[in-house]
Amino acid sequence: MELSKHMVDMITNSIEAMARHILVNMSFFGDWIILEVSDDGKGTTAEEVEAAMRGDKAPRGRGLALLKDAAEQSGGDIFVWSEEGHGTGVRATFGKDVPLGKVGDALIVFWQEMPITVITLSAVTENGAFVFDSRLIGERYGDPSEMDTMVKVRKEVNHTLTNLFGGK
Amino acid sequence: MKSIADINAIREQMRSKVLIRDNTKEGETHVFVGMGTVGLEAGAVEVFNAFVDEITSREIKNVRISRSGALGAADKQPYVEVVLPGKAPVAYGNLTADKVKVIVDKHVLGGEPVTDYIVK
Numbered sequence: 001m002e003l004s005k006h007m008v009d010m011i012t013n014s015i016e017a018m019a020r021h022i023l024v025n026m027s028f029f030g031d032w033i034i035l036e037v038s039d040d041g042k043g044t045t046a047e048e049v050e051a052a053m054r055g056d057k058a059p060r061g062r063g064l065a066l067l068k069d070a071a072e073q074s075g076g077d078i079f080v081w082s083e084e085g086h087g088t089g090v091r092a093t094f095g096k097d098v099p100l101g102k103v104g105d106a107l108i109v110f111w112q113e114m115p116i117t118v119i120t121l122s123a124v125t126e127n128g129a130f131v132f133d134s135r136l137i138g139e140r141y142g143d144p145s146e147m148d149t150m151v152k153v154r155k156e157v158n159h160t161l162t163n164l165f166g167g168k
Numbered sequence: 169m170k171s172i173a174d175i176n177a178i179r180e181q182m183r184s185k186v187l188i189r190d191n192t193k194e195g196e197t198h199v200f201v202g203m204g205t206v207g208l209e210a211g212a213v214e215v216f217n218a219f220v221d222e223i224t225s226r227e228i229k230n231v232r233i234s235r236s237g238a239l240g241a242a243d244k245q246p247y248v249e250v251v252l253p254g255k256a257p258v259a260y261g262n263l264t265a266d267k268v269k270v271i272v273d274k275h276v277l278g279g280e281p282v283t284d285y286i287v288k
Contacts, residue, residue: 008203063205102213105214105216108216112233147220147224147231154220
């Protein structure tokens, strides 16, 4: 599965954990791509994180296990930290051959939730950096209730991240 | 019997879904795209974006497209529910971008569900 779709899975977990703020960071240096998703949701216990990594259903679905498999198969690894009542963070490291996918297409899936949950996406590579913050949609892109604004965000994120990640 | 803590936990889990569903305005068609892990693997993001493309390129108004939690059986992914104003939800399965085009033509614009794609 492309990195952008793992990102959808991780953001979904954060939303289901009642996060008010979700920070996604993607970086690409040398031989490694790193995907990090952190939230201020309800968090969970170490036992539940382990269960989710094994692919047991509760409480984080199968997405975390898939992410772990994908990271490890590419030569990378995964680190998850979580504390009940405080939040969760996931950092997955991938080998450089893992496809990025269309990050803009993946990001706009959460458009209806952005007025409730702040989503910040940052990317940094050897080619430059980019930040998207859902609180600034009206200011930077246009009326959030218009679907054309969603399309504008999708286009910019797809275009910019493809360039930053060297056309992956 | 469930404890108060259990009930609160269930309420919290449902909150995000309820917020989205309550968001539908009067007279608006709402398309829900299931985004469980199986749906993602099967192409739910592509189907979501195919709806966005069809709706915006034809300048169709009063349609909202939302992510939903996991919807439908694993072998029916990508799975979508289309809710026209005042109508019961219609569930479609195994969708592709081509099928989305037909659903927008016949169901969203024409008001007639596409029986060939409905999940039985």
